[in-house]
Amino acid sequence: MNTIAVRVAVADAIAQDIRLLRLEPQDGTSLPNWNPGSHIDLHLGQGITRQYSLCGPHGDTSGYQVAVKLEPTSRGGSKFVHESLEIGSELRISAPRNHFEMSANAGHTLLVAGGIGITPIISMARALGAKQQQFELLYFSRSDRHAAFRDELEAGPLQASCRLLFGLEHDAVEEVLESALNDRYEDSHLYLCGPKAFMDTVRAVADRCGWPEDAVHLEYFAGADPTDQGTQTSFDVKLARSGKVLTIPADKTIVDMLRVEGVEVETSCEQGVCGTCVTRVLDGVPEHHDCFLTAQEQRQGDCMAVCISRSKSKLLVLDL
Incomplete structure (x- = not known):
């Protein structure tokens, strides 16, 4: 697989345990174009490759931005990003890939993010806002300290379409979701990203509210637990x-x-x-x-x- 040599130009803490990197090409050329929902691979050395959603300004090909949460059970990827990468660090990345593209024909778009799942969702919100298309964003986070891009979502141009929800218990999360999903607009599409347990809850509520499968789009961030494999045979x-x-x-x-x-x-x-x-x-x-x-x-x-x-x-x- 072809890779691109980049250098870390920015490494900032943007929330508790979340670090934003801006990666610029070492040769000064433009990076490939990308659409909201895209992710790239970061090749971090010692055989470690991790996938992170692009969350910077759409259309900016002078550099890519990714936001990485330090996972308590990190297998080496997020720990390396938080502890070993600094401004000037050099690494290789893949070209963007997108398995989470937005529908071009949505009459209304509902965006739902849990925790670090905001990273692909915010690029979608920005794109919809720029086109003045109707959307609503629900962002669930443990607390205001853990919410990435909080200032932009609370006070920026996306404010009118965003709801930030902090520290809700499971029943309260379901109540908010049912209120948002119960009255589905014609041709509405739902996009969600976050931890597996959270996404399973959203999918269950969407199913109860009658959302068709082809209108529900999801992306698990790398590190989500895959389905239990049970006893394996040859x-x-x-x-x-x-x-x-x-x-x-x-x-x-x-x-x-x-x-x-x-x-x-x-x-x-x-x-x-x-x-x-x-x-x-x-x-x-x-x-x-x-x-x-x-x-x-x-x-x-x-x-x-x-x-x-x-x-x-x-x-x-x-x-x-």
Whole structure:
């Protein structure tokens, strides 16, 4: 995968345990264009690659901005960003990818963010505000100290469309959500991002309020817990283009064994979160463990995240 050499130009604390980085290209050229909802990979050395949503001004290709929360159970990524990166630090990033694009035909847009899930959501709010399109943003945070971009959302041009909600208990969160989701405008779309438990709550309320699946769009930030994988067993994968059959042991993933065979599959998070490795299934029954595919896509069974998902059938045939 091609990467871009960048340098840290800004490293500021913008909320408790949240650090904003501005990354500028080392060669002074423009970075690739991106749309709200896009994310990039940060290659942090020692085999650590993490995905972060772009949250800076849309259309600014002189530098990218990402906001990173220091996770208490960090596996090395957020800890490295907070403790090792400083102004002048050099690293490599991927070009932007977007699995969380906004609909161009939404009559009304409801944006819901929990915690650090505000990072892709704020770029959507800015874009909708700039186009004077109707939207509402609900931002749930532990406290005002933990809320990123608080000044902009409370006093900036987005203020009239934003509600910041601090320290609510679960029942109060559901009450706010039901009020917002109960009266759905025609052609409304819902976009949500945040911790898995929070997003599961939003999805459950949206379902109770009659929101169709294709109007609910979500992105789990990297680090969300993937679906429980339970007891794993071995199975076989046939590569349709070559006819080769690989055995996937219980302690290995499909991606692991593809690499052993020298078969290239683009990956990113390898946690079932980002969707980069989603591959077409031509035969067999996938056992989905990802957070990326919708429930309808998982039921259809014609694609799967090969970084983490497995098989219910003895043989899977993949379009590889």
